[in-house]
Amino acid sequence: MDGGTAAVLPVLTIAEIKEHGTKKLPRVYQEYFNHGAADMLTLHDNEAAYNRYKILPRVLRDVSTVDPSTTIWGTKVSMPFGFAPAAMHCLAHPDGEVATSKAAAKYGIAMGLSSWATTSIEDVLSHGLGNPYAMQVTIMKELSISTSTIKRAANAGAKAILLTVDAPFLGLRYNEYRNKFDLPKELRYPHLENLDKSLTDSYGKHEQERTFGWTEALGYVRKHCDLPIWIKGVYTPEDVALAISHGANGVIISNHGGRQLDSVPATLDALRICAPAAKGRISIAVDGGIRRGTDVFKAIALGADFCFAGRLPIWGLAFNGQQGVELVLQIMLDEFKLCMGLTGTSVPDLTPLACGGSAAMDDKKNPENTIANVANESPIEHGQVEEFQISTKPYGKSTRRVMRPRHIQMMAISGAIGTGLFIGSGGALARAGPGGLFLGYSIYAVLTWSTFNAMGEMVSWLPVDGAFVVYAHAYLDEAWAFAIGVVYTVNNALIVASEISAVCSLIGYWDQSINNGVWVAIITSSMLALNAFGARIYGEGEFYFSIFKVLLILGLILMTFILMVGGNPSHWAFGFTFWDKPGSFAEHIVSGSTGRFLGFWSVFVQAAFAFGGPDYIALTAGEAQNPRRVMPRVFSRVIYRLVIFYVLGVLCVGILVPYDDPALTSGAKGAGSSPFVIGVTRLGISGLPSLINAILITSAWSCGIEIFYAASRSAYAMAIGGYAPAFLLTTWRGVPIYCVIGVWLVSLISFMTASNGALTVFTWITSIVGAGNLVIYFVFHITYIRFRRAQIAQGITDSQRPWFRRHQYYYSFASAFLYGLIVLTNGFEVFIHGEWSTSGFIFAYFALALFVVAFAGFKIVRRPKMAPLAQVNLMAGRSPEDWEDETSEPEPTTLTGRFNRRLWG
Known part of the structure; x- marks a missing residue:
């Protein structure tokens, strides 16, 4: 799996890293990492959504110093981008989550660790002391498993709990069924050691506790730790409001990488709908579809406080281990800084209202793809198709121009x-x-x-x-x-x-x-x-x-x-x-x-x-x-x-x-x-x-x-x-x-x-x-x-x-x-x-x-x-x-x- 050093390869983009890295993986792993649910409509739309928005640069502004840094979980990071909790990094490279952690620590970015990781939270954090890490937790039917994961994360020094809430059932993942996907015998899930053997036989058969509501879920996590809780998998303003009312510290707009319910809107479109509800009340992040530094810029301009990506470190690992992940981060950082410099703005100014004109806008050449039409075709508020809509952007339009x-x-x-x-x-x-x-x-x-x-x-x-x-x-x-x-x-x-x-x-x-x-x-x-x-x-x-x-x-x-x-x-x-x-x-x-x-x-x-x-x-x-x-x-x-x-x-x-x-x-x-x-x-x-x-x-x-x-x-x-x-x-x-x-x-x-x-x-x-x-x-x-x-x-x-x-x-x-x-x-x-x-x-x-x-x-x-x-x-x-x-x-x-x-x- 080791592909040599990055310096000798003419690789300049994330797309090239994905292409070269994916080729090194067995077909089963390629499909596991790169495919999504059902017809993969949402998977592809997650990426395509970023092309529907354009950037308006401002000129003649002081850009002598471009500072892309921000803060998350009480820690300063080099940019508003981090690694989402993706499972089983060791499938992409033997060093797995440890290599990812070392790269994240070197570049000073946030990292989430999956409960289905192939390296323990203790080992991962030992290679990134002082760096902000968060533990992803799914409240499983076997509560003792989740309880153990939460306590271990708190004891290891994690800064937050990322509570995944969008998987009470597993999405329709044809490739995993056809390939009979399972973890190789030489690897293990160190956070799931107490999981019943009948469930470890197939990764896809684990169960999330389906009876918990907002009060029970957040109460359960708080019972076992006092870390900040970010809800991962939120998709509507109503659920953002519920997260606020139940005392959550953050929400992550995520559709599980397009691996759960197919045909939901892209995460960027959902972000634009949810951002007004979160503004000033709760931190909001987006996870899904980010492939460039300009994508991070657009997401922040449309209301996100932070951005995550789960597949990027996987491709970097497959391409060249830790060095491949570092190359991913260097590309993202360079592109983001360049975008800031050419638009004359800074991270604090990148808000939907106060970004000084550096805002993401609809694509005029393809008006059928704008957020308003997408929302009409695929509404997300209680299944209402024509009657109800949610305001699509801060200070934007949901009312109609009908007064003569x-x-x-x-x-x-x-x-x-x-x-x-x-x-x-x-x-x-x-x-x-x-x-x-x-x-x-x-x-x-x-x-x-x-x-x-x-x-x-x-x-x-x-x-x-x-x-x-x-x-x-x-x-x-x-x-x-x-x-x-x-x-x-x-x-x-x-x-x-x-x-x-x-x-x-x-x-x-x-x-x-x-x-x-x-x-x-x-x-x-x-x-x-x-x-x-x-x-x-x-x-x-x-x-x-x-x-x-x-x-x-x-x-x-x-x-x-x-x-x-x-x-x-x-x-x-x-x-x-x-x-x-x-x-x-x-x-x-x-x-x-x-x-x-x-x-x-x-x-x-x-x-x-x-x-x-x-x-x-x-x-x-x-x-x-x-x-x-x-x-x-x-x-x-x-x-x-x-x-x-x-x-x-x-x-x-x-x-x-x-x-x-x-x-x-x-x-x-x-x-x-x-x-x-x-x-x-x-x-x-x-x-x-x-x-x-x-x-x-x-x-x-x-x-x-x-x-x-x-x-x-x-x-x-x-x-x-x-x-x-x-x-x-x-x-x-x-x-x-x-x-x-x-x-x-x-x-x-x-x-x-x-x-x-x-x-x-x-x-x-x-x-x-x-x-x-x-x-x-x-x-x-x-x-x-x-x-x-x-x-x-x-x-x-x-x-x-x-x-x-x-x-x-x-x-x-x-x-x-x-x-x-x-x-x-x-x-x-x-x-x-x-x-x-x-x-x-x-x-x-x-x-x-x-x-x-x-x-x-x-x-x-x-x-x-x-x-x-x-x-x-x-x-x-x-x-x-x-x-x-x-x-x-x-x-x-x-x-x-x-x-x-x-x-x-």
């Missing part, structure tokens, strides 16, 4: 118009007066315009699922992403509850005999249904709801004009009378100019609730058709919505009702609390309040549905980024169904309206939500500032930016300052002498406290760091193929097509 331009345009125009404007503005009028209300809304409209511009530029540049959570992660760090995701998800779930409470209050205008709980059940069920059946159905519903709301607000503005010029029963042309008497500015809490200023300042929190922001539009980017064309048009037109609907809307409120009208603060039911209805009623117009009430119900219901969508997609973004449980990644018909259900469950707090007044609950929630929006938009601008600085640092010119607003960089500084100031002072009322309210303090600063706790906690536990501006990944989660596809749609040729393109984008 007209859906998004109408949502942007009127989506957030709801009870904040139609009902909440009445309380703001009472505190600030018509002048204070108009001025406050006008200033806040400018702030909102700036926020839309900042978010619009980022969304147009990078329209992905998760939007601002992705941006905060990529342009700031993970702590910012986690904190903003938590606050946003909680905030929007509360908004849904507030809109439901408002609808109940509006219905109570007509009939208070029916308990609010009945209406809550009906409303929440309808919101759940509309959001559960796909973005297209949701978008279609919101399109018509939005048209209805546009007609409503335009109708109210027109009605106000007609009434103020005398078109009312008394023909009173009152004009701006109420701006003169009782006045333009109300005194709030204290008298004089200070009181008038406090009244004006109090408008901002209510405006923050009423206006909404760009967040819900940004979250549609991942499900929008042609987002890089459509989104710029959506964001550029938002100024019309702000001026016409909000600024003119509150101008009408101040015209119709004097700020000292007691009805504004009486807590009247339904439309009776709306300043529009109060004004109409005072003018003696009958019948109209009921009509307005019906219209307001539709508006609030619509707004709740839209925010429901936003809350579910932000929860999905959290799961994509690895900040929420992996099961939230599950989609049904392109809908993140568990995220939708989660938001629905939170919305059930609106059942409080059954015992507390609906308007009371509405007021509680709006106090929290308004402050929460201010925190969220503050972070948006901080994210934008760093995004823009990174673009400048990386030489991105204006011609490369799909859409931008000139001087937005400076607007964002001013906006962030104002948002921050309002956040800190929004609870000023409780600090004025005699005005203290514990509940008021909590409502005012709950969102800020939640953000600080989430941010600080993440920083302390995970200690993330911001990437240097020149290395910020501006392409986070985005493949060039998607980029090109979304900008390459041809111009429509028909008259209708051109009209729709001009109207909607």
Whole structure:
């Protein structure tokens, strides 16, 4: 078997080592080592998968020092690659596992030892003192065998236990049956000496204990040692989550070298599916198909912490014993270092999100082979073929681009118009007066315009699922992403509850005999249904709801004009009378100019609730058709919505009702609390309040549905980024169904309206939500500032930016300052002498406290760091193929097509 020295042979690749080494082995051993189960589809696909991904190099980066080292099992190793526990090395060379161990120790790499090794753990470790070794263990039906192996590994100095869990039955290995494969008599299994002779007669007849579940298996191993436990053979995000919940220290994505169940996806494809579930929670490695240093690079870029290969040392042994194994390692190390140098990155940067552009991407030339299609053809989540899929990559796509331009345009125009404007503005009028209300809304409209511009530029540049959570992660760090995701998800779930409470209050205008709980059940069920059946159905519903709301607000503005010029029963042309008497500015809490200023300042929190922001539009980017064309048009037109609907809307409120009208603060039911209805009623117009009430119900219901969508997609973004449980990644018909259900469950707090007044609950929630929006938009601008600085640092010119607003960089500084100031002072009322309210303090600063706790906690536990501006990944989660596809749609040729393109984008 000894083939001489490697130096005299022109062998430069692993493929050549395999070819020359395999020829030296008997046919029985060749087939044992190189073949797989059944038709060997998975065996071949394990290798082919690495050819489906390409590498994007970065240039002009400091690569004077290329360090491929990393750490595993508490020990530094020369590269993120090691030897998997493969059985019977002595079949390939007499020195077997000892030669492999010596080579591994010389190159400083990790090595796993099989329970079916032909050399004992004690002998193997004696030749690699200080090197990290792990013992592979299968919990056999004869538990004493496994117990002995675990204890021997711990006593010998192993660093971890690799618990193999994918072999309760042996795979369909035709070659072993035909060849009647068995171990030669001169060799033995030193870890299986107590195995019953009837089982040692044939290697393939051993049995794994089939009754153990997660609790029993990990409990059994822990009972006999305290070494870290890595689960080998994991293949789905659900099992990754179970490994985490049962306290495992690592998982290895492995299909047993294609030797167990044939037709499962390649290990690299499974890694891409499982990596988001493991991110930041548990170490994840991949074993299978690795044949080059570039393969290691791709696996790490797609989410692995470490890579293993079991056949490579076998081929090296067969080729030239220990020297052959050393040659294998030298080739792998050289190729990996070269790849790092030519891509301008390092091992810590090789993550799916923060690898500085050095990410593995889909193969555009063979789109039928991309991970999404493979997953569809060979789904791995409970056998569901069409209905369910798992997100295929961090910040990647599992949702579908089905929302049309007209859906998004109408949502942007009127989506957030709801009870904040139609009902909440009445309380703001009472505190600030018509002048204070108009001025406050006008200033806040400018702030909102700036926020839309900042978010619009980022969304147009990078329209992905998760939007601002992705941006905060990529342009700031993970702590910012986690904190903003938590606050946003909680905030929007509360908004849904507030809109439901408002609808109940509006219905109570007509009939208070029916308990609010009945209406809550009906409303929440309808919101759940509309959001559960796909973005297209949701978008279609919101399109018509939005048209209805546009007609409503335009109708109210027109009605106000007609009434103020005398078109009312008394023909009173009152004009701006109420701006003169009782006045333009109300005194709030204290008298004089200070009181008038406090009244004006109090408008901002209510405006923050009423206006909404760009967040819900940004979250549609991942499900929008042609987002890089459509989104710029959506964001550029938002100024019309702000001026016409909000600024003119509150101008009408101040015209119709004097700020000292007691009805504004009486807590009247339904439309009776709306300043529009109060004004109409005072003018003696009958019948109209009921009509307005019906219209307001539709508006609030619509707004709740839209925010429901936003809350579910932000929860999905959290799961994509690895900040929420992996099961939230599950989609049904392109809908993140568990995220939708989660938001629905939170919305059930609106059942409080059954015992507390609906308007009371509405007021509680709006106090929290308004402050929460201010925190969220503050972070948006901080994210934008760093995004823009990174673009400048990386030489991105204006011609490369799909859409931008000139001087937005400076607007964002001013906006962030104002948002921050309002956040800190929004609870000023409780600090004025005699005005203290514990509940008021909590409502005012709950969102800020939640953000600080989430941010600080993440920083302390995970200690993330911001990437240097020149290395910020501006392409986070985005493949060039998607980029090109979304900008390459041809111009429509028909008259209708051109009209729709001009109207909607």
